[in-house]
């Protein structure tokens with residue numbers, strides 16, 4: 243086996259230990275243990291050191307763990323790694339990360355060429371659990387503007403949240419959405435109850451992404467599933483269900499940069515509908531100049547909004563100082579801005595503010 247410089251090994255191992263800790267903190271004990279073993283293997287100059295050494299100084303170092311684990315998970319999901327699959331909870335394995343490790347190490351040693359492309363590819367995710375928070379905003383916008391919604395999403399990934407009205411939401415006696423939907427959000431809201439009785443109709447939906455994923459193609463499905471942590475079974479199953487809904491319910495996601503796409507879309511004015519520009523966990527990916535351009539576009543479209551053609555900007559984004567996401571909404575005419583809710587980043591509880 244190729245000798246890897248001890249300094250490189252030590253830097254990589256420290257990166258891997260940080261990532262193992264963050265898997266633990268973010269709720270994947272399975273990956274925390276597995277990646278702790280990856281860190282040990284790197285220190286000992288094993289196959290993980292050989293595979294990861296060329297990436298020691300890349301700017302995307304913080305996602306190296308997700309890239310490697312996503313590549314291996316994909317082989318598991320494709321039925322290409324049966325020994326390892328026995329331990330992956332996503333395919334009904336026993337979740338024993340200690341028992342998985344020797345097989346994981348062997349796979350890295352034997353199939354590094356197959357894993358290489360995953361190290362170079364940015365992880366792609368689409369978190370359908372965010373619909374539980376976003377729906378609070380869509381319902382509020384529908385209730386206050388009284389118009390059908392025209393949805394414009396930037397950074398849509400596969401567009402799963404563009405289909406939020408195809409899912410089912412219920413809290414006690416209140417509900418919204420498609421009661422037959424396999425994607426079900428039940429009793430997740432604290433604080434005030436969302437406007438479940440609003441007349442919330444989606445007239446039009448369209449999104450954009452620089453790297454869209456086709457949820458109706460096997461490759462797109464596997465891409466998204468492979469980046470969900472295998473021991474977060476509820477999240478994994480919800481994504482599978484949302485991918486099934488997407489098969490039956492198409493939505494266009496254009497390959498485009500957010501600002502130039504939004505400029506074109508906002509130039510097509512719609513009367514008797516509320517145009518809702520929205521995004522979740524996207525803002526931080528935009529260059530500052532693109533963020534500024536989006537602000538300008540919204541300001542100028544807001545200035546032209548009327549009661550018959552209102553505009554809303556709904557965003558669910560991380561904050562700099564807290565460990566949760568905040569859901570903010572601005573509506574025009576009037577530039578009324580308020581925080582509607584806070585939530586986690588994946589499937590989980592949503593804390594709603596009063597109106």
Ligand SMILES: C[S@@+](CC[C@H](N)C(=O)[O-])C[C@H]1O[C@@H](n2cnc3c(N)ncnc32)[C@H](O)[C@@H]1O
Pocket residue numbers: 366367368369370372396397398399403450451452453454498499500501521522523524527528529532
């Ligand atoms: C963390 S993902 C979030 C995806 C989705 N909004 C969700 O909540 O699951 C960020 C997405 O933003 C996209 N993205 C990054 N920069 C972009 C840009 N300048 N314009 C449009 N999309 C962009 C990425 O390709 C990726 O799909």
